[in-house]
Amino acid sequence: MKIIVDQRERNLELINALHENGVEVEIKTIPVGDYILSDRICVERKTVSDFESSIINGRLFEQLDKLKQTYEFPLVLIEGNVSEFRLNLNAIMGAVVSIYVEYRIQTLFCFDVFDTANTIKTIAEHEQRTEKRMPSLKGSARAYTNDEFKEYIIGNLPGIGPKLARMLLIKFKTIKNIANSSAAELEKVEKIGKKKSRRVHEIFTEEYAAHDESYQN
Numbered sequence: 001m002k003i004i005v006d007q008r009e010r011n012l013e014l015i016n017a018l019h020e021n022g023v024e025v026e027i028k029t030i031p032v033g034d035y036i037l038s039d040r041i042c043v044e045r046k047t048v049s050d051f052e053s054s055i056i057n058g059r060l061f062e063q064l065d066k067l068k069q070t071y072e073f074p075l076v077l078i079e080g081n082v083s084e085f086r087l088n089l090n091a092i093m094g095a096v097v098s099i100y101v102e103y104r105i106q107t108l109f110c111f112d113v114f115d116t117a118n119t120i121k122t123i124a125e126h127e128q129r130t131e132k133r134m135p136s137l138k139g140s141a142r143a144y145t146n147d148e149f150k151e152y153i154i155g156n157l158p159g160i161g162p163k164l165a166r167m168l169l170i171k172f173k174t175i176k177n178i179a180n181s182s183a184a185e186l187e188k189v190e191k192i193g194k195k196k197s198r199r200v201h202e203i204f205t206e207e208y209a210a211h212d213e214s215y216q217n
Contacts, residue, residue: 001124004038004135006030009045019115023124028137032066033074035120038127038138040072043120048080052087055095058156064103065155065162069148070138075123076107079116103141150175157203159196164189181206 001025005015015025018067033042046054054060076099085092096107110116127133145152153166153175171189172178178186179198188195 001121002026002135003120003124003127004028004030004137005036009034011113014113014117017114018121021117021121023121025118026135030137032070032138036135036137037120037124038131039138040134041075041123041127041137042067042071043075043077043123045077045079045116048078048082048084051078051095052085052092057092058096060099061102061161062152062156064099064105068103068105074105076105077110077116078107079110079112080098082109083113090184098132098161102161126166147149149190154178158199160200164191164196165192166182206212 001022003018005028007027007029008131019137030036030042034045035043037043044067051060051194054063058209063075064076082089082092099107100182108119110119124135128135138139147169150169151165154160154168155162160168167189168178168186169175172181181201183194183197183201186200187194192200
C-alpha cells in the first residue's frame, strides 16, 4: 500500500506509525488535503486545536469546499481527546453536522497518531487492495469559473458558506446586487435570518476602520 502525504504535514510520529503498519509514504506538495489514499479519497487531518482554530477563523469551510470539488469522497479526521476542546461541545458538534449537511463530508475522530495511522491504513487497504484504486494527485491545474469565484467570495462572508452563497447569488444574480441590498432584502433568502443579514449588510456598507499608516499616502 502507498499513500501520498503533503510535505507540510510531516508529522514524523504519524509517518513512522504508518511505516510500521506496512504503508509506503510518498511526500509531495498536495494542492488540497493532507493524505491521499486513492483516486477518490483524500483526508484533511486536524488536531483538536487545529479544528477549533479553523472554525474560528473560517478557514475550515474554504478547505472543505476545495476538497469536495477535487475528490469524490473527502474525509475530515480530527485527532485528539475531545475533552481538550475549548469551545462549547455544542459548537463543535454543530460544525461537524454542518460539514456533513452542507458538504456531505464524513468526519472521523481518532484518539492519537497511532489511531490515526491505523484508520488511514484501513481505508487505504480497502481502496487499494479491494477496490484497486491507487492514490492520485489532483487539483493542481484546476481552472475555476467566474461563477465558482463568485460562490467563493460570498461563501466566505461570516455565517454564509457555499450553500447560502449559491442561494444568495440565485436570488440577487450578482455580487453587486447582494452588496447593494438592504438587510431586510437579504433576510428574505431562506436560512439567512436577521443576524446574518445584518452582518452581511454591515460588511458591505460600513467604512473600513483600520488606520495603519503604511497604507496611507
